[in-house]
Amino acid sequence: MTDAFVEVRQLRCHFKNGNNLLSAVDGINLSIAPGEVLGLVGESGSGKSTLGRIIAGLQPRSAGQLLIDGEEMPNQYSRRQFRTMATNVQMVFQDSYASLNPRMTILASLQEPLWSLGIAGQAAKDKAAYWLDRVGLPPSAGERYPHELSGGQRQRIGIARAFIAEPKLVICDEPVSALDVSVQAQIINLLQELQREHNTAMLFIAHDLAVVRFLATRTAVMYLGEIVEIGPTDRVFESPRHPYTARLLAAHLDGNPRDRVLRVAAPTKTAVNRAPLATDSGCRFAPRCHIAEPACFNTPPWLQPSRVDTEAACHRIVYIEILKARGS
Ligand SMILES: Nc1ncnc2c1ncn2[C@@H]1O[C@H](COP(=O)(O)OP(=O)(O)OP(=O)(O)O)[C@@H](O)[C@H]1O
Ligand code: SF4
């Protein structure tokens, strides 16, 4: 895709796990268009944060390409590429406390991303003051230290720090899951407002599927390092094609009662909480899939277009679509 702001091709990231290699990200192809919000969901350990960190330039990859605004970024940046990344890609973390320097005042913390871009002095101070106000905090908060703020206030600062240099992409990794439920909605609304105001592309990683459905234009579903389904958010949520997506939705949202075809994919909480089992040669979901056939254990599936504008990596997509067309 030529108009993508971010593109990854055949991206892989392996970690050493004793004598074995663990594939946290295993051959992902993905693009994010300017101004687009891409939701990324999948159970714990599926590789969402690793993928986000690679795109943010915080985690080296083992193989594959990362293109930012059409430019291929190596694992080791040149000084100019470091600047490109710092200007264009920012991250909002789950733990806002860990991402702030405890010895810096909030106003200084807000200016920090600007200093690394050569913006200092009054210009940086003015911008910091603007963003303090823009994220809903009073001027007095600028003189405080991170431990003196509430979790919600600290996350507002985390968001201001991410947006202050006007990046083209903000990666949010579980930005509200550590917060009280009462403040989660305010923070989500703030993120949406800023995203729209600045037309910022966003990669939004979350376990809370309702939040992804609310924010994301497109949604990708990861399972054990791979994308198993991707497409417009409404389609993925209303007409899941991959058995894993259906199970994830059923476990979290109690599924779509009409979706009997995929609901028989054992939508039980115990099943979804079970540790993932992988097959080396075939579909990684096969050991948990109720419609697996012998080929599923031998040949890895690839993303194929469905009739609802999504893509799903499943050998039995035609079978699933026929059953759905019949209204099963
Ligand atoms: N630095 C690391 N060293 C070794 N293994 C790692 C490292 N980072 C991640 N992993 C492993 O890679 C896999 C994917 O981890 P990752 O954190 O990307 O998953 P996730 O989808 O973000 O999970 P969660 O929803 O729990 O945040 C996991 O098995 C994890 O243990
Ligand atoms: S490829 Fe086979 S095992 Fe994998 S999800 Fe599809 S039907 Fe199930």
Ligand SMILES: [Mg+2]
């Ligand atoms: Mg994670």
